[in-house]
Amino acid sequence: MRVKILSLMVLGVAIKIIFCWWFGLGCFWSSSGFAEVAYSGKILDISVSGQSVIIDRGKNHALVKNEQAIFYVYEKHNPIIKDYLMKEVARGRSIEVKDNSSYWYLHQIDDPKLLKNQKKIYFITSSQVLRGRVDTPTEHETIVLGKNQNVQSYQETSENGLAEKFARKKHEYRQDEQEIIIATDENPTIHSNYYSSWRNGNPQTVKELKQDVETKYFDTVTEERFKGEIEKKNEEDIFYSSAQASMNTFNEKQLYGEQSDDDEQRLNDASMQRLKEPDLRWSKDLTDEELRKFFIESGTFKERKRQKFALQNSIATEFVFKYGSSMVKHANENDLGQKELTKFWGVGIEYHLLRLSENFRKWTLDFYYEKAVGYYDVAELFSRENVKIVADEKYYKLGVNYYFYNYPSTLYRLLAHVGVRMGMGSAQAKYVEYGEMDSYAVTIFPQIHAGLKYRFKAQDEDQKNGIGFGLNTLLSYELLQFRMDEKKTDDSSGSFDVHDLKLSVGLGVFF
Incomplete structure (x- = not known):
């Protein structure tokens, strides 16, 4: 029995030695x-x-x-x-x-x-x-780029005219543009390009060494x-x-799933070939949903919107002159003849908030200085009848506008907007009956307005002159609060309010 057990132990050791030797050799x-x-x-x-x-x-x-x-x-x-x-x-x-x-x-x-x-x-x-290996010669080709064209955009366009994401990729999705394609003929050649762009009359060269x-x-x-x-x-x-x-x-x-999804988003070979050629039927093999997905994910849709926006808009700061009149009578015609309506003019500046962020593409800020001549019945100030004043007024107004129909920067289109302003100023008032003068502090809030505008360039689009003009009209409601600086009589309340409806037209200049 011992001999048998000993034999088995020796056999086991031999098997381990053979296994270790075989594993190490492998x-x-x-x-x-x-x-x-x-x-x-x-x-x-x-x-x-x-x-x-x-x-x-x-x-x-x-x-x-x-x-x-x-x-x-x-x-x-x-x-x-x-x-x-x-x-x-x-x-x-x-x-x-x-x-x-x-x-x-x-x-x-x-x-x-x-x-x-x-x-x-x-x-x-x-x-x-x-x-x-046989030395592989290198051939160079010089490509002169446009003034505003870079090497990357040229390469992407010359290869397939598509965003890199939608290019058919081979060899486990390795990026095609980073590969060197080695010819299989007897005299292989590596092709490389020199890129040059003209700037201020002198060549600016970017070389792939x-x-x-x-x-x-x-x-x-x-x-x-x-x-x-x-x-x-x-x-x-x-x-x-x-x-x-x-x-x-x-x-x-997981990787297979990602690659499968990625492949489904790519154009098939037939569509790719037609896209390279001047054939509008390149998308006939795609469903409407696939075509829409292609335009959105390739960036084509966004880029076309950006191009359209660049052609139809001019983002600028506008300087505006306006003239208008009150539409409400605040003094009767018998006392003041035909001068009972307030007349005013103003100059201002309108700033496009798109300059700060695309989120404010439809918003503008404006600031105006206005002067007016107003005619008011202020009998309530003195608790008596037939007290009229002619007020020489000046205001500073600050407002915000929202363009709900077209953008404020749109050219050759009708624009519509609404907005609100607040203002402060002063008035020098002359009493018609007494010939005396009083000073008033004036607060305007709110002014609620709605307007229409039409903008156009001074010259054709191919001209370098960037000056343009805008025609606009504005209808506004204002609450004006007049506060006398110093009361002269005890029977005067020293303040009065005016609810006014005004209409104005204006001319804007932008560049």
Whole structure:
């Protein structure tokens, strides 16, 4: 019995040894695809900004100056995972190489927290990736842009005439404009553009440097060649954590759902092709709801509204002159002849609140200075009949207006608005019967008004002159409160109120 038990124990130990040897060999081969092309080293020093590092590898390790590299580290992706994953942390170029050290400038840093002194780091260089490849020539084309056109808008328009979101994307939704398309013929060529714009008679050039093109080329080739191997190594590590495997399954389902929804929002290939061509039928494969969704989410609808607004509106500060008359008689005709109606004129300024915020697109503020000559029956002041005054009045008024029909900045359209004002002023009153003078303080509140306006430019739209005019008319109700500065008789109450209805016409100038 002992011999049998001993034999079983020896057999178990042998099985464990064979399993460990097989597992270790598998891990070695799984990582050898990456290890055979990657350097490993240690960060000797790092700058305060984090964009310059010194690594303990140099000429003795076949590194050269001006070489590009992608840097990786092993890190714990999640506390649930027991193994470490390889993660890209930065991309850079060697600026100085010594025998056993090298200085690198990092133009792209994905996670600066993982770059620390004395930390082990792995990196792939351009000489390793591109070794044995034929040099790829670069062709340049110069494109002269308009004065107000930028490179980004030109590229988006020249590619498909659509917002970037609605461009058909390939390779797991990688951004097309950031890819370098490598030709498959015997003599591949990288195409790059020089962009120039004319400003004040002198060219202003924005160049995509050859070094940038080379960097994009190296990044693209490296991703395509080693992406699969790195992902395979990471997937094998994740395999040993069932909890993480469940999380990945859940995340992949979420990602699929997001991509499916995203794909549903994109135009089909037939519509895309017709959109590039001058054919108004490009949208015939879309339902009304899909077409509406496309215009809204692509920004086309909003941009067209903005263009229409720019053509039909002129946001400005307006200077207004107006003249008007009271529509209510405050003194009888027998005593004052035909002069019983109050006459007034005023100058003011109207400010468009759209200058402050789009939320106030229909609102304006105004400020007026007005002068008037008023005729009033003030017998109640002295408890007697036939006491009339002629008042020389001046006011300062502040108001707010709301344009409910068209915007206050609209051109060549009828505008309608309502508003309210308040004012303060003074009046010098002459008694018709006595020839004496009195001073009154005047308060106006409220003044409620409604008006119509028509605005137009002084010249055609293609002229640079920005001056315009506005014709307006205003109907207003006012409550005026007259308060005598100093009562002269005890039988005078010293104050009286006037309810007035006025009509005015005006001319505005804006620029």
